[in-house]
Amino acid sequence: MAKEPVRVLVTGAAGQIGYALVPMIARGVMLGTDQPVILHMLDIPPAAEALNGVKMELVDAAFPLLKGVVATTDAVEACTGVNIAVMVGGFPRKEGMERKDVMSKNVSIYKAQASALEQHAAPNCKVLVVANPANTNALILKEFAPSIPAKNITCLTRLDHNRALGQISEKLNVQVSDVKNVIIWGNHSSSQYPDVNHATVNTAAGEKPVRELVKDDAWLNGEFITTVQQRGAAIIKARKLSSALSAASSACDHIRDWVLGTPEGTWVSMGVYSDGSYNVPAGPSHTHVSLKCFLPFNSVLPRPLALSE
Numbered sequence: 001m002a003k004e005p006v007r008v009l010v011t012g013a014a015g016q017i018g019y020a021l022v023p024m025i026a027r028g029v030m031l032g033t034d035q036p037v038i039l040h041m042l043d044i045p046p047a048a049e050a051l052n053g054v055k056m057e058l059v060d061a062a063f064p065l066l067k068g069v070v071a072t073t074d075a076v077e078a079c080t081g082v083n084i085a086v087m088v089g090g091f092p093r094k095e096g097m098e099r100k101d102v103m104s105k106n107v108s109i110y111k112a113q114a115s116a117l118e119q120h121a122a123p124n125c126k127v128l129v130v131a132n133p134a135n136t137n138a139l140i141l142k143e144f145a146p147s148i149p150a151k152n153i154t155c156l157t158r159l160d161h162n163r164a165l166g167q168i169s170e171k172l173n174v175q176v177s178d179v180k181n182v183i184i185w186g187n188h189s190s191s192q193y194p195d196v197n198h199a200t201v202n203t204a205a206g207e208k209p210v211r212e213l214v215k216d217d218a219w220l221n222g223e224f225i226t227t228v229q230q231r232g233a234a235i236i237k238a239r240k241l242s243s244a245l246s247a248a249s250s251a252c253d254h255i256r257d258w259v260l261g262t263p264e265g266t267w268v269s270m271g272v273y274s275d276g277s278y279n280v281p282a283g284p285s286h287t288h289v290s291l292k293c294f295l296p297f298n299s300v301l302p303r304p305l306a307l308s309e
């Protein structure tokens with residue numbers, strides 16, 4: 001029997017991540033190639049015409065899994081009945097800025113959209129915040145949508161995780177699919193800590209620790225870390241626009257692994273509200289007033305959650 005369609009919200013859908021992301025969702029990259037979807041796309045009135053253009057292209061692409069498209073500038077209509085919400089809407093930073101520099105513009109968006117989601121999304125809606133500063137926006141959304149379980153509100157650190165896998169694969173000249181179990185600790189910001197201490201590579205002689213194969217602790221403790229921390233800025237410098245295809249792909253990875261699970265023995269990174277696991281203090285710290293107070297909005301996901309969980 002055919003599966004019931006899952007409703008997936010993408011906010012900021014007329015933007016560059018949205019343009020890369022919606023076709024991936026419609027092709028089954030996010031939820032599987034046997035899972036029909038209905039796309040809900042939200043943007044703001046100045047982008048309404050562009051949003052309608054994206055809707056026209058989705059129709060023109062004739063995706064077999066795509067069972068409907070809602071394209072709207074009304075947050076309530078966009079949020080109604082959604083099972084998955086990918087929150088991309090907001091403003092990207094420009095060259096020379098840190099991600100926290102877009103905080104004043106973007107945080108207010110997440111306050112406003114929290115209540116639309118809380119009141120109109122399907123029960124147990126899973127939320128992924130992509131817009132920067134991602135950890136802070138996720139925390140704001142959690143605070144202003146208290147009836148959504150905290151474990152259902154997450155933010156994207158999977159792009160950093162995938163960047164770390166990519167750097168190791170290039171350094172060792174191995175397939176990226178053979179590298180696993182890096183961890184991203186901390187904010188999705190230049191203060192994050194990409195951790196390879198448990199990471200392994202699948203070799204002809206079995207699984208080997210990354211540190212043993214790289215044999216270059218100076219690189220692993222120095223250039224590797226700064227490259228991952230600064231990769232977003234490097235992309236902005238090169239493209240004059242922030243990363244989009246890798247962000248969209250990582251957002252699909254994040255939701256797919258959350259809903260469908262990771263392969264046995266593999267874990268991935270996602271920003272979650274800390275419950276005290278991994279020796280990270282529970283909840284946001286009240287002793288810091290800087291961005292550090294959001295540090296606990298971070299962790300790794302060692303187990304899948306069912307869509308209904």
Ligand SMILES: NC(=O)C1=CN([C@@H]2O[C@H](COP(=O)(O)OP(=O)(O)OC[C@H]3O[C@@H](n4cnc5c(N)ncnc54)[C@H](O)[C@@H]3O)[C@@H](O)[C@H]2O)C=CC1
Nearest residue numbers: 012014015016017043089090091092130131132156159247
């Ligand atoms: N967490 C991560 O790993 C990454 C996060 N980002 C962040 O994602 C966000 C989006 O990036 P891009 O798509 O490149 O930006 P963009 O500017 O191309 O698109 C953003 C879209 O959001 C829309 N928007 C603005 N306010 C909105 C609101 N209140 N409701 C709904 N839509 C709204 C804009 O009209 C625009 O269409 C940025 O904040 C960027 O910094 C980008 C890359 C990676």
Ligand SMILES: O=C([O-])CC(=O)C(=O)O
Nearest residue numbers: 093099132232233242243
């Ligand atoms: O760096 C930025 O502003 C966009 C982003 O979050 C990333 O590429 O990781």
